[in-house]
Amino acid sequence: MGGMCMKRWISVVVGIFLTMSLLAGCSSKGTNSKSENGKTTITFFYRWPNEPYKSYFKSVIAEFEKQHPNIKVEEITALNDDYKQKANVLLGSKNPPDIFFTWAGEYGQKFIRDGVALDLTQYYEEDKDWSSKLIKSQVKFFEKDGKVYGVPLFTDSKLFFYNKDIFEKLNLKAPTTWNEFMKVLDAIKKSGTTPIILGNKSPWAAAHYVTALNQRMVPKEVLDKDFSYQGAEFTDPGYVEALKKLNELKPYLNDNPNAIAHDEARNLFLGGKAAITFLETLEITYMKDATFKWDTFKVPAIEGARGDQEGLIGAPEGFMIHKKSAHPKEAMEFLKFMTSKANGEKLIKDTGLASTVDGAVNENTASEHEVKAMQLIKESGDMFIWIDSALDSRIFKPYGDGVQAMLGGSMNPEEVMKSVQEAAKQVKK
Numbered sequence: 001m002g003g004m005c006m007k008r009w010i011s012v013v014v015g016i017f018l019t020m021s022l023l024a025g026c027s028s029k030g031t032n033s034k035s036e037n038g039k040t041t042i043t044f045f046y047r048w049p050n051e052p053y054k055s056y057f058k059s060v061i062a063e064f065e066k067q068h069p070n071i072k073v074e075e076i077t078a079l080n081d082d083y084k085q086k087a088n089v090l091l092g093s094k095n096p097p098d099i100f101f102t103w104a105g106e107y108g109q110k111f112i113r114d115g116v117a118l119d120l121t122q123y124y125e126e127d128k129d130w131s132s133k134l135i136k137s138q139v140k141f142f143e144k145d146g147k148v149y150g151v152p153l154f155t156d157s158k159l160f161f162y163n164k165d166i167f168e169k170l171n172l173k174a175p176t177t178w179n180e181f182m183k184v185l186d187a188i189k190k191s192g193t194t195p196i197i198l199g200n201k202s203p204w205a206a207a208h209y210v211t212a213l214n215q216r217m218v219p220k221e222v223l224d225k226d227f228s229y230q231g232a233e234f235t236d237p238g239y240v241e242a243l244k245k246l247n248e249l250k251p252y253l254n255d256n257p258n259a260i261a262h263d264e265a266r267n268l269f270l271g272g273k274a275a276i277t278f279l280e281t282l283e284i285t286y287m288k289d290a291t292f293k294w295d296t297f298k299v300p301a302i303e304g305a306r307g308d309q310e311g312l313i314g315a316p317e318g319f320m321i322h323k324k325s326a327h328p329k330e331a332m333e334f335l336k337f338m339t340s341k342a343n344g345e346k347l348i349k350d351t352g353l354a355s356t357v358d359g360a361v362n363e364n365t366a367s368e369h370e371v372k373a374m375q376l377i378k379e380s381g382d383m384f385i386w387i388d389s390a391l392d393s394r395i396f397k398p399y400g401d402g403v404q405a406m407l408g409g410s411m412n413p414e415e416v417m418k419s420v421q422e423a424a425k426q427v428k429k
Contacts, residue, residue, distance in 0.1 A: 041072045042331050045090060045097035046319075049077035056350045064337050071330050091116055091322065098325040099335065102150060104141035104315040105389035109229065117149040117320040123332045124148050130336050137381050138316040138356040150320045151335045154353035157281045157314030157377050158208055158386075164293035166193060166275045174297035178245070181300045185252040188275045195252035197274035199265030200407060203400030204388040206246070206257070208313065209278060210403055212299040213242035215384045216307045223307075227390045232424035234417060238306060243406065243413035245302065250407065258408055281314070281373040285352030296369065298376070308384070312376060315385040316356055395423045 044061070048054055054077075061073045076097055078086040083101065090096055091111075102108040102117075111117040124131040124139075131139075134152065142150030162174065167184075170191055175181040188195040200206040214223065218238035225231045254265070254274065269277040270289050287294060301309035319338075321331045337343065344360030347353050354361050354374050361374040377383065388396050402416035 039070055039072045040327055040330050041074050042327050043074045043076060043097040045076040045100040047078060047080060047083040047101050049079055052351050060338055060343055064334055096322045096324055098327055098331040099319050099321055102320050103317055103389050105385045106392055107389055111320055112144045112149045115323055118323045118328055119147050120149060121147045133357055135356050135358050141316055150318050151339055152316035152318040152356040155316040155356050155377055157312045158278060159296040159298060160276055161279045161294060161296050162276045164295055175300050178300045178302045189252055194254050194274040196276045197254045197265045197269050198257040199260040199262040200257045200404060201261040203404045205262045206403045206407060207388050207400050208386050209246055210242060211313045211386045213245045215311055215313060216302045216309060217242040217305050219306050220308055230428050232395055234420045234424055239417050240413045243416055258404055282353055284369050312380040312383050313386055314383045315389060392427050394427050398423045
């Protein structure tokens with residue numbers, strides 16, 4: 001074959017190869033397909049660039065790659081509020097991450113409605129050995145219309161944490177009813193100790209009180225309607241009553257709770273400066289720094305109220321797969337690996353985050369308090385999600401800001417709820 005013919009033949013072959021490559025690229029489900037040295041690369045976008053979480057995820061990724069030599073996991077991280085901003089850019093880009101972190105509630109539901117999240121139902125149904133080990137009540141947070149769109153990694157609730165040394169010194173017991181609660185707070189205040197410490201510099205902190213009080217004061221069917229997308233009205237009188245209950249706690253709070261951050265308040269509690277604080281169960285890990293005996297109690301039942309008197313507030317957090325992912329099977333393989341029982345046990349042990357894998361939080365992997373908190377979560381069935389996650393941000397802003405203003409003395413409960421109702425009307429348009 002002559003040199004010219006050979007060159008022409010090579011050109012034809014290269015042309016055919018390039019055409020096939022382009023066609024393969026076009027037929028791909030997404031544009032984020034990467035292959036290097038025969039390896040498939042999946043991108044994993046999560047919100048923990050800080051310790052101890054960073055080390056946990058890096059070790060899980062390393063072990064996954066060791067067991068799956070044909071898959072490489074590329075990390076993208078950002079912390080909390082930065083995560084939300086980065087997610088707005090990345091998830092709508094031409095090359096979105098294969099796997100991305102999401103909060104439950106409206107934040108995650110929006111990804112489902114907008115067609116960003118991939119329907120994972122088939123993976124749940126095909127691998128019952130894996131999916132049946134996830135706590136069902138936590139998977140529900142990632143469902144819509146009978147389909148599953150996410151995988152819960154860990155779950156979290158909220159309880160009152162109290163200084164047992166102070167309680168014992170004053171001969172007090174953990175209250176189970178609101179009337180008992182008020183008597184306990186009164187006795188603590190008379191002793192000269194701050195009864196409850198709250199850091200509400202960021203309005204989500206007091207919003208968690210409101211979430212729990214709404215659960216106690218408002219019937220579940222009303223809450224379900226108001227917290228559904230475009231179903232919000234917030235006209236039930238129980239919402240105002242819930243804010244009045246929060247106002248009943250004001251005389252027992254630290255001065256100007258809006259001036260300090262939640263972390264500062266927790267540190268003051270750990271330093272013995274207050275008898276009670278309201279913490280997430282994942283914050284149990286910080287209690288190792290307490291210099292006193294401590295325990296927890298649920299938000300007390302409110303006599304005569306029309307809501308759920310036994311339930312907990314809280315929600316899981318987890319991951320979704322982008323609908324444009326070119327490698328959904330590999331992405332799902334990684335999520336299943338991360339939510340194995342072994343990695344669930346490692347999660348609670350290494351980070352204090354309570355795995356949604358049933359049985360992963362046990363006496364060998366967790367403290368007595370962590371085991372007790374997980375038992376409460378399992379027994380509660382459906383948890384009521386905190387309002388800062390559950391609501392459209394356009395409704396939560398006047399709600400959170402209004403509660404902050406109420407604690408500062410510049411708004412009353414009726415005024416707060418009027419601003420929330422007005423916002424809800426705008427969102428429904």
